[in-house]
Amino acid sequence: MKSLFSLFLLAIAIAACKGPKEDSPLDAAFSPSEEHVEKINTACFLYFGEKDTVRLKTLIDGTTVTGTLDYAFFEKDKNSGTIEGEIRGDMLIAEYTFLSEGVTSKRQVVFKNTAEGWKEGYGEMKSVGDIPVQANIDSLDYSHPMVLSPSPCD
Template identity: 65%
Template sequence: MKASIAAFFIVLAMISCKGPKEDSPIEVAFSPEDEQLTDMNTECFQYISEKDTIKLTTHIDGTNINGTLDYSLFEKDKNSGTIDGEIRDNLIIAEYTFQSEGQTSKRQVVFKNTDEGWKEGFGEMKEVDGIPVQVNIDSLDYSHGLALKPVPCQ
């Protein structure tokens, strides 16, 4: 009988020790929330001229990158969507999923970090699984003047 009572209290003690842990007020006060962590890795870039605007917001996690990309170019259809890809060397290589004239489309985008800012690379494209991608990322043209410069995120 004494053995079963002792076993009962041992089991009871083990169960009570494995209950849900509550954070102390100190841990709660100094633990960053998920939203704050996201903000720390968020960067915003923009190109603005008289008639054109390009906005890029990135969320970086190691070499992975995602975010939003919006084009509003004079006499062209407005594009607005998301990017999901990676950072390699000084390049952002991502799949851009966007809305334009009510249609959802995808294409690969490549941005190079230059002295002037992030510049999109243009070159020959081919379709892979229905998505236009660059044929040769190493030979893209970045000579245009559309450089996205850092701006405060809003």
């Protein structure tokens, strides 16, 4: 009787140790790969004016946003860098770390999702720990014509 019980336990142990479970096709369809998730959560926006260009690429995870932001204004130094911030309602508020003329700098950027597209807000700046930030986010000016519209990501 004891050996029969031992054989039963051995059979259960072998059945439980089949190795890692392979995903069924249904599981795979509802568990997208990292690349697929990144494509879903990645969005690109572009302003292409007569002589100016602004490119914004965002990767959104919940309310957290990371990405890249590049400015190319006519007869001005190009700025190219990264953003880290958050979505608050219809606004993207981020710290922009950028390289211009070989110097790395930081400043706050605020974009508002308007009926026309994403528009950067401009207003009075103040310094917080050597980083320029908007003095009053609620009173920013979005009346300029520079609108970042959805664009294919490169």
